[in-house]
Amino acid sequence: MTVWNIIMAVLLVIFLWLYIDFTWGRKSHMKKLERTALPIRQSDMELFADGPSLFDDLFSELKKAQKHIHVLFYIVKDDKISKEFLTILKGKAKEGVEVRLLLDWAGSFPVKRKTVKDLKSSGIKFSFAHVPKPPFLFYSFQARNHRKITVIDGKIGYSGGFNIGKEYINQDKKLSPWRDYHLKFRGEGVEDLQREFLIDWYKATKTDLLANKVYFPEQPAGDYRHQFASYKGAFLEESFSSLIRNAKKSITIGTPYFIPGKRLFQDLIHALERGVSVKILVPCITDHILVKEASYLYLRTLIKQGAYVHEYKNGFYHAKAIIIDDEISDIGTANFDKRSLFLNYEINCFIYDKEFIKQIRSVMDKDIDNAKRLTLKELNRLDPLRTFKEMLARSVASFL
Incomplete structure (x- = not known):
């Protein structure tokens, strides 16, 4: 057998493994899914279309948190704004505020072990979401948590397209200025953001907090009708x-x-x-x-x-x-x-x-x-x- 034939045989085996892994992984995943409908809500909403104004607002609200902060991002990096964001969370945890940070394993791969250790030692409850696991390693690597959710004291919520990184505040030469849409919520809809975060938190950590009423304060009705959909x-x-x-x-x-x-x-x-x-x-x-x-x-x-x-x-x-x-x-x-x-x-x-x-x-x-x-x-x-x-x-x- 020539070297070329060996290479082709190895590539064929890899391709077949990836195909079987993905196909069976997808079937296994779909068997567990049920479609759920979230209620129509009334919330006050604010639209952000640029990073600097969003993060000025978000960081200000995080600093004012008194009870709990729940954050999920697809991407957090090892750059200046990411460190500023994490420093705010560490500071709030040291003040006694409950802080939970959930990051997608693939999207936030630049977050170093040393950083994670530092976050935990500061009192932050941290976990990666969607860590690839057998038996379907390839499929589980592809099925990432692309959500962006922030909930502060159960009363203020954020969700949309922005992640945490220098490009999102116009500091990447190729991609600047960065245009994106992100929403801020006050009112009934925050309950649904909180619930979706805690569902993802349970999936990652097996810690069930959904029955804890402290995370679900009574919400006033806001001005705008809307409905979250979780996929x-x-x-x-x-x-x-x-x-x-x-x-x-x-x-x-x-x-x-x-x-x-x-x-x-x-x-x-x-x-x-x-x-x-x-x-x-x-x-x-x-x-x-x-x-x-x-x-x-x-x-x-x-x-x-x-x-x-x-x-x-x-x-x-x-x-x-x-x-x-x-x-x-x-x-x-x-x-x-x-x-x-x-x-x-x-x-x-x-x-x-x-x-x-x-x-x-x-x-x-x-x-x-x-x-x-x-x-x-x-x-x-x-x-x-x-x-x-x-x-x-x-x-x-x-x-x-």
Whole structure:
């Protein structure tokens, strides 16, 4: 047997193992899932679209915490703002405030063991979420906790697209300024954010705090109707599909990664065929390889059918938002891609208040003004390197 044959045999064995691991892991995961509906709530909400203003507000509220702080992020890094964030949490823990910090294992891999030890010695209850485990190592590595939840004293909540890192406060040369959407809540909806955090905390630590009423103070009703939706690698496609199929006039989608899969792709085509206006806002520059090329297969057809596709030019666009007929809006952690649809744990907020949706519309329209329209001529221009990247991207689109 030649060296080449040995290499091919090894690669074949690895591929088969990955395929079996992922397929059986997915089936095992789906057997355990049940779709749950969270109630419609009334909360006061505030929309943040840039990192500096969000983190000024978030860090200020964290410093004022008196009883408990619960935080879940997909990404925390080993940089200046991450250290500032962790220092605030350590300070509050030393003051006697209960602090629980949950970070996704893959997304927050830069957090060092020494840092974790320091956090725990300061009194912070810390855990990584979604640590890969047998028997389905590959699948469990892919199914990440992509949520971003902060709950302070059970009364103030945050969720949206921002993580913790220098790029989110415009300190990355390539990706600055960073554009994203994040929501702040006061009112009934905070209870649902708290509950979802504690469910994830239990999954990671086997510590059940859901029956502890101290984490669920009575909440006043706020001004805006909304509803959280929690996803665990399933049912998000159905939610997005329902929104698109019920659209009568307009659909606006903002996403950093547009890899919708067959069902949502067909839903958008059918929406265009029945005369619904479709606008899609994506970034011009990317933060991950091949994600842009993976989108072109879908965007070409949608543009042919009459969709307007805009590439954001004023920095990097990372927001996740949908507006349907200016009557329903979705802002959350889920991208319009296969990873969010079929793998990651996500949490989204569906908003039913027209006045608040006007605020979202104003922000998205401003972002579209800072974008260029992508044309079919540009997408079809002869570019052998791009064509090769597109072919490669299609083969791994589910994992981008």
